[in-house]
Amino acid sequence: MADQFYAKPVAPSSASASPIPPTPASSGAPEPPQVAYAEPPRKRRWVVPVIILALVAVIVFSIASCTNALMGGSAVETSQPNTVAVIDLAGTIEYDGTSCSPEGLKYLLDQAESDPNIVAVVLRVNSGGGTATAGEEMATYVREFSKPVVVSSASINCSAAYEISSQADYIYVAQTTEIGSIGTIMQSIDYSQLLELLGVDVTNIASADSKDSSYGTRPLTEEEIAYYQDMVNQINDVFVQNVVDGRNMTEVEVRALATGLPFTGTQAIENGLADEVGTREDAIAYAAMLAGIRDDSYSTKNLQISQDSLYGLLDLLSSSSSNTSITAADLAAALKELNENDGIAQ
Structure with a gap:
């Protein structure tokens, strides 16, 4: 696109910028009137x-x-005395800055820890799980929290979410809650046949033979499958041990339940993965009782990012x-x- 310019018209020789009145013509032909154009506004x-x-x-x-x-950084809203804080864990357990992330949960637990009026915390869990590392970190934060923690399970409390819940002092469920699903999974998708069908050739240039094992451009070797299986087993051992410690169960008991399958709330109470059928309000009342409040003289406060x-x-x-x-x-x-x-x- 060419540069655009405003053409400034040539002004008459007169110092005045107003139109010059026509002078009488010396000949018979009339002289066309002179017009002065106003300069475009700056x-x-x-x-x-x-x-x-x-x-x-x-x-x-x-x-x-x-x-x-x-x-x-701003002043935190002051809680009333004998407050039970409620933290929602609703969604995928991952590093996303929400309350379902290690950094988010840690931030909220730190708020509850530093507020002398907050006497206990209820985790309202509705999550199917997420990443193993995020679940491990969040389980550690719950375990190290000094005030009572009670879990109120909603529709689903599985996998990494259950690993976190297992560190609480008490777990409430609904009879129809899906809970447990103790296990670890790693997926590797092989696109090589699809790429071949599409006529796409992929050349991987790597520093080691197995560096491209997770790219999906070739099948895994038997050695690589065995290697990744061992890695999954090690990660799952951490999960199992957290449940053993949090639920005061033996490793044999937990491994017998670690099939990857979920249980109903009723089944979880029978096998030791949960404690009682109850509502969110039941969980809040029990958390207050664990904090030494024997009547209804407590309030609730939702903590959120x-x-x-x-x-x-x-x-x-x-x-x-x-x-x-x-x-x-x-x-x-x-x-x-x-x-x-x-x-x-x-």
């Missing part, structure tokens, strides 16, 4: 850089606000922008000016 060349700088400042402030809220998603950032941007002098019209004018100048701010 563009507000400062608008674009000012708006860009202001928006950058707002974004930086908003990100700082999000981080501050997430990491507890402050909103730090894109939507939260946009909300902060919106609220922060209302305190500035930048308007939508200014932004529209700036964008229009950028467009007219081929994307170059002048």
Whole structure:
């Protein structure tokens, strides 16, 4: 796209910028009137850089606000005396910054630990599991927490979620809860036949023969399958040992249940993986009792990660922008000016 310029018309020799009245013609032919064109208004060349700088400042402030809220930089809301905190573990156990992640659960447990008015914690679990390492870390945080922890199981409490739950002082279930599924799985998908069917040739250049074993471009060798099986067994041993320690069971008892299959809540009570059928409210009342509160003089408080998603950032941007002098019209004018100048701010 060619650069665009405004052509400035040549002004008459007169110092006045107003139209010059026609002089009487010396000949019979009338002289065409002279017209003076008004100079195009000067563009507000400062608008674009000012708006860009202001928006950058707002974004930086908003990100700082999000981080501050997430990491507890602002004052934490004071709890009432004898409070039972409720933490939801709903979703996949993984490293995503939510309460279903090691960093998220640790942050919430630290809040409960440091608040003298919080006497116990209830984990409301509705998760089918997730990654082994995240489950192991979160189980450690629950085990090391100094105040009573009671689990309230919703529809599903399996695999890594159950590993975490096993470290609590007591586990409630519904009769129809799916719970347990003690086991570990690693998948390797072989796409080599599909690639061959599609006529795709893949060349792996690796420093060792097994470096490409997880890429799916060739079948695993027997040695590699045996190697990965041993790795899965070692990871599963950690899971089993956590259940042994958390549920005060023998290794023989736990391994007999570690088939990878889930149990109903009723079955889990019978085999020792859970304690009692009850609701969320039952779990809260029992947690208060474990903390020494023998009546109903307790309150509840939901602990959750402050909103730090894109939507939260946009909300902060919106609220922060209302305190500035930048308007939508200014932004529209700036964008229009950028467009007219081929994307170059002048």
